[in-house]
Amino acid sequence: MRAQRSLLAIIPVTLAILAGVPAGAQSVRNAGKYGAMFSWWYDALPPQTIDIPTLEWNARTMAWWNGVVRQAVYARLGWIAAASWGEETTADPAMLDPLLRAIDANGGGLKVALFDDTTSEVLRKNRDRHGAWALTPRFDLADLEGRGEGGLRYFYDQQWKRYFATIPDRYRLKINDRPVVFMWHGGFEWYANQSAFHSLLEALRAATRRDFGVDPFVITEESWYRLDPSARPDALYDWFDPARTNWTSTNFAGMTVGNVIPGFNCPCDPPHPVVERQNGELLRAGLSAIGPRADLVLLEGLVNVDENAEFVETLTWGRTYLDIVRWFATVAP
DSSP states (O other): OOOOGGGGGOOOOOOOEEEEEEEOOOOSSOOOEEEEEEOOOSSSSOOTSSSBSSSSTTTTTTHHHHHHHHHHTTTTTOOEEEEEOOOTTTOGGGGHHHHHHHHHHHTTTEEEEEEEEEEHHHHHHHHHHHOOOSOOOOOOOOOOOOOSSOOOHHIIIIHHHHHHSSSSSGHHHHEEEEEEEEEEEEEGGGGEGGGGGGHHHHHHHHHHHHHHHHHOEEEHHHHHHOOOTOOSEEEEEEOOBTTTTEEEEEEEEEEEEEEEOBBBBBOOOOOOBBBGGGGGHHHHHHHHTTTTTEEEEEOOOTTOOTTTOEEEEEEEEBBHHHHHHHHHHHHOO
8 A cells, every 4th residue: 555655755865964963862672673564454465466475364354463463473573563544544553453462462572663654644635625545636744734735633633643542552662762653755746845844743743742641753764854854853764765775774863773675576656676585685685784783673564465575474485584584683683
């Protein structure tokens, strides 16, 4: 479901942009540093899936949730980032109760972060305002009251608030005792008044503090910061781009966040290059390059069969990819 980044939104963060950012205090996690993107909208295996998982692929069953969590625990992941699309979608964070039950049934240690797939805010706004699941008109970041083509409620009431109301404190991934929220950036051309992102971010923090008494640790995709250097996220990550790089490492405010893929073969529009798995060597190379010096590593993705970027157990490679992640989580924790 997650749309791909536009070519205008994949230019690396420059040293000039990052210069002068004060170093933050050393980060303290309540879980291991390796985690993975996690989606759960499946009622069947997507037809574009190349390598067949050993699990029956149906998130409407507890067997699926338990199987996925068991594999995450086996790989020694500390956390998963729930890729959320908001209210009245098949990835509504209010639907994550089966995940909590699966975590409890399999040791109770896995933590959960919110991954706000911000493509959805644009789509939900246009569904509401124009009756079309479409990326135009643009989302106006300066219109927090929602009088025109924006609205804080699409980010907060329909997304963040539903996550925090569903995921109790003990399950949350935290850094410096603050719950982690990742924010995606799908496309430069989807937003109007991009320099107002800092106001949106401040409003999201304020609403979360008001309703839940916590100050979220917000890790934004680096494109947001380039578009609005007035924004003050707590950390940045740089999403992979198969035409440019298959792993990234981004340091911001004293914290380094990595992003790695095991492979990628997406039937996307527009098309993207295929990234061959190389029998696990691609994942090993990426984790070797960024794992030891990262504070947090976001793997794409544990169950992403939509884009053939998954590393769950399959009939093709067995647990090869789980074993690779498990090894790095053991030797470079």
